[in-house]
Amino acid sequence: MFSVTVRDHMMIAHSLRGDVFGPAQRVHGATYVVDATFRRAALDADNIVVDIGRAAEQLHAVLAELGFRNLDDEAAFAGMNTSTEALAQVVADRLADRVHAGAFGEAARGLQGIVVTLHESHIAWASYERPL
Amino acid sequence: MFSVTVRDHMMIAHSLRGDVFGPAQRVHGATYVVDATFRRAALDADNIVVDIGRAAEQLHAVLAELGFRNLDDEAAFAGMNTSTEALAQVVADRLADRVHAGAFGEAARGLQGIVVTLHESHIAWASYERPL
Amino acid sequence: MFSVTVRDHMMIAHSLRGDVFGPAQRVHGATYVVDATFRRAALDADNIVVDIGRAAEQLHAVLAELGFRNLDDEAAFAGMNTSTEALAQVVADRLADRVHAGAFGEAARGLQGIVVTLHESHIAWASYERPL
Amino acid sequence: MFSVTVRDHMMIAHSLRGDVFGPAQRVHGATYVVDATFRRAALDADNIVVDIGRAAEQLHAVLAELGFRNLDDEAAFAGMNTSTEALAQVVADRLADRVHAGAFGEAARGLQGIVVTLHESHIAWASYERPL
Amino acid sequence: MFSVTVRDHMMIAHSLRGDVFGPAQRVHGATYVVDATFRRAALDADNIVVDIGRAAEQLHAVLAELGFRNLDDEAAFAGMNTSTEALAQVVADRLADRVHAGAFGEAARGLQGIVVTLHESHIAWASYERPL
Amino acid sequence: MFSVTVRDHMMIAHSLRGDVFGPAQRVHGATYVVDATFRRAALDADNIVVDIGRAAEQLHAVLAELGFRNLDDEAAFAGMNTSTEALAQVVADRLADRVHAGAFGEAARGLQGIVVTLHESHIAWASYERPL
Numbered sequence: 121m122f123s124v125t126v127r128d129h130m131m132i133a134h135s136l137r138g139d140v141f142g143p144a145q146r147v148h149g150a151t152y153v154v155d156a157t158f159r160r161a162a163l164d165a166d167n168i169v170v171d172i173g174r175a176a177e178q179l180h181a182v183l184a185e186l187g188f189r190n191l192d193d194e195a196a197f198a199g200m201n202t203s204t205e206a207l208a209q210v211v212a213d214r215l216a217d218r219v220h221a222g223a224f225g226e227a228a229r230g231l232q233g234i235v236v237t238l239h240e241s242h243i244a245w246a247s248y249e250r251p252l
Numbered sequence: 253m254f255s256v257t258v259r260d261h262m263m264i265a266h267s268l269r270g271d272v273f274g275p276a277q278r279v280h281g282a283t284y285v286v287d288a289t290f291r292r293a294a295l296d297a298d299n300i301v302v303d304i305g306r307a308a309e310q311l312h313a314v315l316a317e318l319g320f321r322n323l324d325d326e327a328a329f330a331g332m333n334t335s336t337e338a339l340a341q342v343v344a345d346r347l348a349d350r351v352h353a354g355a356f357g358e359a360a361r362g363l364q365g366i367v368v369t370l371h372e373s374h375i376a377w378a379s380y381e382r383p384l
Numbered sequence: 385m386f387s388v389t390v391r392d393h394m395m396i397a398h399s400l401r402g403d404v405f406g407p408a409q410r411v412h413g414a415t416y417v418v419d420a421t422f423r424r425a426a427l428d429a430d431n432i433v434v435d436i437g438r439a440a441e442q443l444h445a446v447l448a449e450l451g452f453r454n455l456d457d458e459a460a461f462a463g464m465n466t467s468t469e470a471l472a473q474v475v476a477d478r479l480a481d482r483v484h485a486g487a488f489g490e491a492a493r494g495l496q497g498i499v500v501t502l503h504e505s506h507i508a509w510a511s512y513e514r515p516l
Numbered sequence: 517m518f519s520v521t522v523r524d525h526m527m528i529a530h531s532l533r534g535d536v537f538g539p540a541q542r543v544h545g546a547t548y549v550v551d552a553t554f555r556r557a558a559l560d561a562d563n564i565v566v567d568i569g570r571a572a573e574q575l576h577a578v579l580a581e582l583g584f585r586n587l588d589d590e591a592a593f594a595g596m597n598t599s600t601e602a603l604a605q606v607v608a609d610r611l612a613d614r615v616h617a618g619a620f621g622e623a624a625r626g627l628q629g630i631v632v633t634l635h636e637s638h639i640a641w642a643s644y645e646r647p648l
Numbered sequence: 649m650f651s652v653t654v655r656d657h658m659m660i661a662h663s664l665r666g667d668v669f670g671p672a673q674r675v676h677g678a679t680y681v682v683d684a685t686f687r688r689a690a691l692d693a694d695n696i697v698v699d700i701g702r703a704a705e706q707l708h709a710v711l712a713e714l715g716f717r718n719l720d721d722e723a724a725f726a727g728m729n730t731s732t733e734a735l736a737q738v739v740a741d742r743l744a745d746r747v748h749a750g751a752f753g754e755a756a757r758g759l760q761g762i763v764v765t766l767h768e769s770h771i772a773w774a775s776y777e778r779p780l
Numbered sequence: 781m782f783s784v785t786v787r788d789h790m791m792i793a794h795s796l797r798g799d800v801f802g803p804a805q806r807v808h809g810a811t812y813v814v815d816a817t818f819r820r821a822a823l824d825a826d827n828i829v830v831d832i833g834r835a836a837e838q839l840h841a842v843l844a845e846l847g848f849r850n851l852d853d854e855a856a857f858a859g860m861n862t863s864t865e866a867l868a869q870v871v872a873d874r875l876a877d878r879v880h881a882g883a884f885g886e887a888a889r890g891l892q893g894i895v896v897t898l899h900e901s902h903i904a905w906a907s908y909e910r911p912l
Contacts, residue, residue, distance in 0.1 A: 467694070470691065506655070510653070510697065513650075
């Protein structure tokens with residue numbers, strides 16, 4: 121199995137609901153350093169998993185939809201706790217939609233899985249893994 | 253599949269028995285930077301894998317039982333080579349015991365797996381992965 | 385010259401005023417991974433720069449005053465752009481006040497300088513350095 | 517499942533063929549920071565996955581066959597795009613050959629899998645995973 | 649003293665002349681992860697050292713002049729050993745020229761120094777520091 | 781001013797005397813990831829600060845004198861607290877002795893300063909800087 125990973129980041133504000141979150145129930149924020157991994161069993165005709173330039177551009181585009189915003193004000197997240205793990209799924213699903221829509225190129229239709237990891241600090245991170 | 257990882261560290265002394273260990277047969281020591289990963293297929297009612305604050309506290313408690321000690325003098329490790337990979341299992345098993353005992357909270361009973369990685373330097377690390 | 389550095393982090397929301405900030409004029413947030421460095425020309429009677437445990441506690445206390453907050457709502461920062469470099473100075477000055485107040489212990493009165501670095505992402509960070 | 521990882525690096529020149537590579541079609545180069553992971557379900561008689569010293573030596577030997585060269589001039593890669601993911605497979609396969617030839621020692625015959633990751637920068641890396 | 653640092657990278661091929669370089673006398677390559685630090689004693693009217701977006705763009709432009717090339721073929725480096733430390737100076741001097749030409753904006757004329765660090769691997773890096 | 785840094789590591793056991801050290805008064809250990817920086821104002825005839833291969837070898841040799849040992853048993857450290865900052869000085873002084881003895885080559889006699897940083901974990905490190 122092969123994989124390629126690209127890294128980017130986003131900076132957001134939000135608050136979390138539930139006693140479990142303690143002081144994170146207040147409006148605060150995070151830099152998420154985001155790793156997006158693309159997996160497939162066999163390389164394409166160019167001997168790659170995916171065009172790494174395109175993968176970086178698509179990840180950047182997905183993060184630009186989220187970054188420099190207060191997620192508490194976004195309709196897409198109404199009634200949802202935007203925990204690190206939940207946001208990892210949001211990013212992975214949006215990348216998957218773009219793969220399916222052809223934004224990663226035709227060869228990328230051979231991709232079989234995506235893993236997205238959001239690092240919220242030097243001591244904590246969360247991941248979501250899904251098939252394509 | 254979702255996962256959350258928390259990082260902490262411990263500083264221990266020990267020696268290893270067997271020609272394969274070369275100079276590490278002498279009493280020496282290590283800082284282990286420890287990553288504990290918790291996995292589950294679906295998020296809990298708070299939209300998280302596990303309470304990250306509790307996970308950090310529990311990992312810290314497990315490492316406090318080991319750190320600032322010469323493991324050669326610990327009854328728990330009598331007759332055992334405390335290699336990095338063996339200590340990864342010790343930490344994972346003790347975390348699993350605490351999950352089962354409820355120390356991570358009720359929602360954490362939905363956790364399905366643990367991975368523990370011990371980094372012994374910038375150029376070497378070991379992991380142990382187990383179901384819950 | 386000797387130095388000791390301890391690392392911690394804080395998660396805040398804020399917005400920045402001025403065209404130069406582009407989308408960062410919107411309410412967003414950041415995880416700041418914070419390195420606090422303490423400098424002195426000669427070690428103290430215990431052969432150290434500063435009690436590293438106390439240094440970590442004091443840094444944690446300073447960051448707890450700032451973290452899990454929207455800095456736009458804090459009286460201390462009214463009318464001030466809370467840029468990464470400006471926050472580095474805030475943290476350094478508050479640490480310096482605590483050194484002078486004796487919170488780092490008597491031996492720490494021999495400290496001669498502080499450097500504080502705030503990492504806002506894997507590709508950008510800012511520092512402020514001052515004498516004590 | 518246990519694993520042990522060792523890290524080393526190599527510095528190579530090469531060019532890539534295909535429009536997808538843009539400016540990387542020109543002769544350029546890369547430092548690959550290489551992580552080689554060895555996996556097995558149970559530890560050996562010394563309570564380890566593999567002799568970490570030997571693993572580091574063998575990885576170093578494999579990288580020495582590739583490093584400080586222009587891969588475009590190497591017969592082994594004639595007609596092949598030496599992408600990061602393709603080189604990850606080359607390194608993994610050569611390590612596997614050495615395991616099978618006994619270069620990692622007798623106990624290493626119990627190894628069950630290898631993962632090789634090549635980091636081409638702080639924002640991109642590729643992996644290849646295979647059984648043994 | 650304040651500073652702001654931005655990180656980017658470039659991938660180049662080159663060879664080095666002189667027995668001291670051993671196998672690096674052959675054509676090979678490197679990924680340089682490049683940190684550019686800008687220093688000044690007082691913040692500007694926006695409470696920053698420099699527009700971090702512009703600094704990142706300018707660093708990217710300087711690296712684009714060098715990256716994805718075989719430096720042995722570049723007229724600018726004829727007869728020069730393009731060691732890591734020498735390239736650090738090249739990048740710093742080109743950034744300084746751009747500051748002086750106004751490419752970083754008017755406020756950046758208050759910058760007092762630049763430090764450029766090129767990381768050639770996880771175990772070696774070089775820096776060049778100069779006033780502005 | 782130019783600098784070159786090489787990284788290596790050592791694994792030691794020791795204990796520290798003094799109430800300030802808390803549980804670190806017990807025999808424990810550490811992995812020190814060690815960065816040795818060499819500084820000079822002008823490059824040598826090969827356009828480098830120092831032969832990076834030789835610098836790495838000399839650092840490795842100095843660390844081999846200390847590593848895989850219990851420093852409490854070493855005559856060189858009798859009656860001395862082997863704190864991280866004190867060990868940084870030991871390493872720097874031994875490197876300086878080797879520069880003066882010619883072990884880094886003739887050109888290295890132009891070196892003007894050394895900085896040694898010992899990372900004891902992902903959240904704490906200490907440095908010692910001296911002229912040559």
